[in-house]
Amino acid sequence: MKFLCDVHISFKLVRHLRSLGYEVFHVNEILDTWFSSDSLISKFADDNDLIVITKDSDFRNSFYINNSPKKLIKINLGNISNELLIQVITDNLEHFKKLNNSQVFIVEVDKTSIQFNVWKNK
Numbered sequence: 001m002k003f004l005c006d007v008h009i010s011f012k013l014v015r016h017l018r019s020l021g022y023e024v025f026h027v028n029e030i031l032d033t034w035f036s037s038d039s040l041i042s043k044f045a046d047d048n049d050l051i052v053i054t055k056d057s058d059f060r061n062s063f064y065i066n067n068s069p070k071k072l073i074k075i076n077l078g079n080i081s082n083e084l085l086i087q088v089i090t091d092n093l094e095h096f097k098k099l100n101n102s103q104v105f106i107v108e109v110d111k112t113s114i115q116f117n118v119w120k121n122k
Contacts, residue, residue, distance in 0.1 A: 001100045004045045006054035007034045009075075012082040013053070013089060020093075025050065038062060042069040051096065053089070063106050071099075072106045 002023040005014050009026070017024045028034055031044060038058050045052045051071040052059060060074045073096070075085065088109055095116065099105045104119040 001097055002048065002050045004030075004041065004048075004050040004052050006041065006052060006056055006059070008055045009053050010082045010085070013086050016086050016090070020090075039066075039068075042066075045069040045071070051100065060106065060108070067104070070104045071102075074106060074108045076108055076110045 003017060003025070005024065005026045007027045011026060011028075014024045014026045027036055027041060030036075031040055036044075038056070039062070041052065042059065042062055044050070046068055049071075050069075051073060052069045053073045053075065055075045055077075057074070059069060059072055062068055063070075063072050073089075075088075077085070077088070092107075092109075092114060095114075096107070099107065099116065099118060102118045106117050108115045108117075
């Protein structure tokens with residue numbers, strides 16, 4: 001399971017996931033760093049079978065309209081602490097592992113719930 005963290009996701013999460021043995025990229029380490037367009041980020045993620053972790057609703061819209069990125073974790077928690085975000089992601093890694101076998105999915109993490117949507121063929 002490999003991840004790509006969008007620009008507004010802290011490097012603390014990147015380092016944490018790496019410490020757990022996951023391959024993780026941050027947008028600021030690849031492509032045109034924070035200048036990378038959402039479409040370029042999505043294409044990179046799809047080409048490399050990465051799960052995008054983002055707070056940006058544009059990725060959610062692109063998922064439903066353009067079918068890209070194909071694997072998306074959308075954080076809808078506002079300005080939460082890095083520690084809380086790390087905890088939420090860590091608590092759900094087993095769910096993400098199961099989803100990773102799917103070709104296309106979106107996970108939306110809200111304050112009161114986590115919603116998983118999986119498509120077999122999209």
